[in-house]
Amino acid sequence: MSRNAIGRDIPDMAPGFGTLRGYGGAFGTADSRLAATSRRPGAKVLASLDAALDAVGVRSGMTISFHHHFREGDLVVNMVVEALARRGVRDLVLAPSSLTYVHEKLIDRVKDGTIRRIRTSGLRGKLADAISAGLMDEPVLIHSHGGRARAMDGGELVVDVAFIGVPICDPMGNATGSLGASACGSLGYAMVDARVAAKVVMLTEEIAPYPLMPASIRQDYVDVIVKVDSVGDPAGIGKGATRMTRDPRELLIARTAAQAIAAAGIIREGFSLQTGSGGASLAAVRFIRELMLERGVKASFALGGITSQLVQLLEEGLVGTLLDVQSFDADAARSMAVNANHREVDASYYANPGLAGCAVDALDVVVLSAMEIDLELNVNVITGSDGVIRGASGGHCDTASGAALTVVVTPLLRGRLPSVMDSVTNVITPGGSVDLLVTDRGIAVNPARGDLLDALVAARLPVRDIAWLKRLAESYTGAPRPVEFDDRIVGLVEYRDGTIIDTIRRPKGLRA
Amino acid sequence: MKLRRTMLYVPGNAPAMLRDAHIYGPDSVLFDLEDAVSPREKDAARHLVFQALRNYDYGGVERVVRINGLDTPYGLEDIAAVVSGGADVIRLPKTDSPEDIIAVERAVEAAERRFGRKPGSTALMAAIESARGILAAREIAAASPRLVAIAIGAEDFVTDLHTTRSPDGIELLAARSLLVMAARAAGIMAIDTVFTGVDDEEGFVREARLAKQLGFDGKSVIHPSQIVLAHGVWTPTPEELAKARRVVAAAADAEAKGSGVISLDGKMIDKPIVERALRVMALAGEVEA
Amino acid sequence: MNIVHEASSGTNESGDARITVSPNPSGGLSLELRGPSVARYGDDIRAAALSTLGSLGVTDATVSITEKGALDATIRARLAAACGRAADVGVTPWEAFK
Numbered sequence: 056m057s058r059n060a061i062g063r064d065i066p067d068m069a070p071g072f073g074t075l076r077g078y079g080g081a082f083g084t085a086d087s088r089l090a091a092t093s094r095r096p097g098a099k100v101l102a103s104l105d106a107a108l109d110a111v112g113v114r115s116g117m118t119i120s121f122h123h124h125f126r127e128g129d130l131v132v133n134m135v136v137e138a139l140a141r142r143g144v145r146d147l148v149l150a151p152s153s154l155t156y157v158h159e160k161l162i163d164r165v166k167d168g169t170i171r172r173i174r175t176s177g178l179r180g181k182l183a184d185a186i187s188a189g190l191m192d193e194p195v196l197i198h199s200h201g202g203r204a205r206a207m208d209g210g211e212l213v214v215d216v217a218f219i220g221v222p223i224c225d226p227m228g229n230a231t232g233s234l235g236a237s238a239c240g241s242l243g244y245a246m247v248d249a250r251v252a253a254k255v256v257m258l259t260e261e262i263a264p265y266p267l268m269p270a271s272i273r274q275d276y277v278d279v280i281v282k283v284d285s286v287g288d289p290a291g292i293g294k295g296a297t298r299m300t301r302d303p304r305e306l307l308i309a310r311t312a313a314q315a316i317a318a319a320g321i322i323r324e325g326f327s328l329q330t331g332s333g334g335a336s337l338a339a340v341r342f343i344r345e346l347m348l349e350r351g352v353k354a355s356f357a358l359g360g361i362t363s364q365l366v367q368l369l370e371e372g373l374v375g376t377l378l379d380v381q382s383f384d385a386d387a388a389r390s391m392a393v394n395a396n397h398r399e400v401d402a403s404y405y406a407n408p409g410l411a412g413c414a415v416d417a418l419d420v421v422v423l424s425a426m427e428i429d430l431e432l433n434v435n436v437i438t439g440s441d442g443v444i445r446g447a448s449g450g451h452c453d454t455a456s457g458a459a460l461t462v463v464v465t466p467l468l469r470g471r472l473p474s475v476m477d478s479v480t481n482v483i484t485p486g487g488s489v490d491l492l493v494t495d496r497g498i499a500v501n502p503a504r505g506d507l508l509d510a511l512v513a514a515r516l517p518v519r520d521i522a523w524l525k526r527l528a529e530s531y532t533g534a535p536r537p538v539e540f541d542d543r544i545v546g547l548v549e550y551r552d553g554t555i556i557d558t559i560r561r562p563k564g565l566r567a
Numbered sequence: 568m569k570l571r572r573t574m575l576y577v578p579g580n581a582p583a584m585l586r587d588a589h590i591y592g593p594d595s596v597l598f599d600l601e602d603a604v605s606p607r608e609k610d611a612a613r614h615l616v617f618q619a620l621r622n623y624d625y626g627g628v629e630r631v632v633r634i635n636g637l638d639t640p641y642g643l644e645d646i647a648a649v650v651s652g653g654a655d656v657i658r659l660p661k662t663d664s665p666e667d668i669i670a671v672e673r674a675v676e677a678a679e680r681r682f683g684r685k686p687g688s689t690a691l692m693a694a695i696e697s698a699r700g701i702l703a704a705r706e707i708a709a710a711s712p713r714l715v716a717i718a719i720g721a722e723d724f725v726t727d728l729h730t731t732r733s734p735d736g737i738e739l740l741a742a743r744s745l746l747v748m749a750a751r752a753a754g755i756m757a758i759d760t761v762f763t764g765v766d767d768e769e770g771f772v773r774e775a776r777l778a779k780q781l782g783f784d785g786k787s788v789i790h791p792s793q794i795v796l797a798h799g800v801w802t803p804t805p806e807e808l809a810k811a812r813r814v815v816a817a818a819a820d821a822e823a824k825g826s827g828v829i830s831l832d833g834k835m836i837d838k839p840i841v842e843r844a845l846r847v848m849a850l851a852g853e854v855e856a
Numbered sequence: 857m858n859i860v861h862e863a864s865s866g867t868n869e870s871g872d873a874r875i876t877v878s879p880n881p882s883g884g885l886s887l888e889l890r891g892p893s894v895a896r897y898g899d900d901i902r903a904a905a906l907s908t909l910g911s912l913g914v915t916d917a918t919v920s921i922t923e924k925g926a927l928d929a930t931i932r933a934r935l936a937a938a939c940g941r942a943a944d945v946g947v948t949p950w951e952a953f954k
Contacts, residue, residue, distance in 0.1 A: 586871070
């Protein structure tokens with residue numbers, strides 16, 4: 056028996072409840088007024104990034120995460136890593152959802168030992184070149200968006216501190232990507248980080264009055280808030296509206312893809328779709344829309360990275376709901392802020408294969424692009440024809456695995472290089488999850504999908520054997536000399552389930 | 568019947584487009600050495616078109632090359648390159664008189680001999696782009712057995728006429744009709760001018776319908792997106808096709824019975840109706856005419 | 857063909873090549889090649905260039921090729937045009953091309 060803070064006698068034990076703790080004051084300590092102040096709005100807003108780093112205690116060897124919703128406009132990764140380098144932190148594991156051209160500064164931070172390991176969906180530009188040439192002692196891990204969410208929600212990837220840049224939040228840390236100068240729309244990838252990270256540091260350009268609702272990131276996940284001048288360069292975050300290609304070749308591929316999707320019986324009332332954000336994949340939306348109008352049918356939802364073209368479908372009533380994990384342009388960001396049927400979803404909801412359900416599994420069709428595709432329909436979207444990393448895994452293998460019909464679109468030739476080959480340089484998406492390849496010179500069908508073959512032939516679409524497409528490509532280009540690699544493994548490609556589907560080797564002759 | 572519903576212009580100095588312009592499904596591809604190529608690049612474009620003709624497989628799509636006129640420093644060398652390369656058709660621009668055709672014909676004959684190509688294997692097509700040319704259309708159309716079509720080039724023509732192009736094309740009406748009549752009189756095809764508003768699908772279809780109604784066999788097109796639209800205009804509707812099939816069947820029936828009278832649904836059918844029905848079926852790709 | 861001065865042909869657009877031909881004071885053929893396809897198609901491009909020079913009877917020249925994914929046919933066309941310009945020859949011996 057002991058006496059608690061307000062003088063009541065409390066037993067040490069109670070049957071069924073074990074040891075009891077006696078009340079110690081309204082805020083757990085004797086000094087109630089000070090404790091209360093520490094939880095008032097604004098208390099977690101710190102004056103500087105350094106103060107925030109002190110508060111969360113970033114130490115050498117920790118895993119820190121970032122999101123890539125600011126795309127080529129991102130300023131957060133460089134800002135935080137530079138600050139940590141100045142503090143002498145070493146051996147960090149960098150776990151952003153993706154990296155882009157703007158992150159080449161990280162090369163120096165790898166060289167000086169600030170960063171030991173990187174896991175990311177994508178790598179581009181000079182950082183990618185350097186890593187391909189053997190910059191890092193440890194290979195980079197390339198994951199899919201769903202695979203990253205699986206690793207995080209499943210506890211395989213433990214994040215010590217998540218740094219989440221936002222255009223605006225309130226003093227408690229409720230944040231949205233839909234408002235502010237650096238509005239980026241959905242914060243779908245960051246939502247998982249906020250949920251699982253041991254500590255969350257929010258970097259914001261603007262602090263709005265409490266409560267900022269609806270919030271993409273909730274106050275209960277946010278430990279510290281820092282106001283910074285800028286989290287992103289709007290010019291790099293995304294244009295007002297994503298432009299539809301005018302390239303006749305891409306339009307031809309897109310039209311053929313839409314016809315194939317129709318022939319497969321997908322374009323019916325209530326179907327669902329996802330497309331990429333550029334080239335023929337995006338252009339397919341235009342032709343799918345025409346077929347929907349012709350047939351008088353509507354889609355139930357469109358998923359993934361959302362562009363102005365999908366917003367148009369929503370506003371025309373041709374699609375019921377947009378599930379937005381990433382808004383690719385200002386139109387999409389604006390729409391999500393005002394349209395109740397344009398919903399933000401996080402990366403786990405989108406594509407995590409480790410939980411009891413994700414949206415990609417409800418897709419009827421996905422249209423994906425490819426840098427290379429081989430006779431087994433394996434797809435490469437990570438390494439160029441020279442073997443150097445210059446792409447992103449993204450949701451490619453997630454959607455291919457989930458969708459009832461997976462359509463890969465690519466021109467047969469890119470410059471002088473055939474897109475169709477005996478064996479791709481690296482595999483991101485296994486051919487077993489690809490149903491159709493649509494090129495500007497014909498369509499190849501996965502041999503396991505005899506039903507599709509019949510449907511496409513019946514629709515008088517130009518069906519070709521994939522080996523025929525390869526031969527046609529080489530009739531223009533000649534057979535390419537193979538790229539040679541040495542034994543140095545510079546990257547591991549993780550499939551969405553956490554297994555390693557391929558390794559990225561260093562092209563012969565490259566040196567960091 | 569060789570269809571020429573669409574002839575897709577490809578600038579002669581654009582290697583990536585020359586490679587496979589046929590993938591958009593035109594009835595003919597038209598490599599341009601004339602207005603699409605600046606004087607400084609005439610030689611370079613000629614080399615590209617020559618290599619394209621020599622090396623690329625266009626899957627049986629007719630390869631037409633628009634050369635520069637023989638009154639320019641480029642015309643003769645164009646003919647040499649194109650005949651040597653093996654083009655199917657040479658399209659002569661700004662044809663004003665039958666003499667223009669005869670001059671080209673001689674040059675082509677000489678080139679065929681020089682490069683060991685089969686005499687007469689290179690067909691000709693003439694574009695008429697002036698008032699003088701339109702008034703000589705009948706003689707132009709009959710000037711050479713190599714001629715397979717005549718075409719109207721509207722931009723130069725309306726300038727020559729001291730007017731401009733209007734949406735309904737009233738200023739071109741007489742010229743178009745004269746051109747079609749000249750072509751029919753000579754038993755060759757008539758090809759309508761380009762429609763330059765690439766984004767104006769409605770305007771294109773309106774003009775193509777007019778051309779078809781006037782009797783043209785097709786249009787020159789400047790963008791792949793116009794091909795599907797033009798084929799939509801020139802392709803018979805299912806109703807037209809169904810009727811044509813019945814007419815042709817009735818005619819075959821009458822012939823089998825040795826009867827000179829063709830009747831369908833109790834009505835007598837004249838020969839021109841049968842001929843039209845055959846043309847409808849040919850446009851649908853159902854018969855060779 | 858006798859190369860008498862420097863001349864170029866072609867562009868830096870995708871699918872094209874920019875080729876410069878100039879007299880080679882030390883005689884013979886000197887070929888410089890760069891571009892994204894060189895690693896995998898360098899031999900083919902070199903062979904296309906040499907056969908074109910052979911067809912045109914060019915025996916002494918410095919040739920610089922910057923390709924942007926050009927196919928062999930484009931290499932041949934650009935090189936032949938550059939040679940014609942560099943030799944001040946306006947009439948091409950078309951029959952020389954096999």
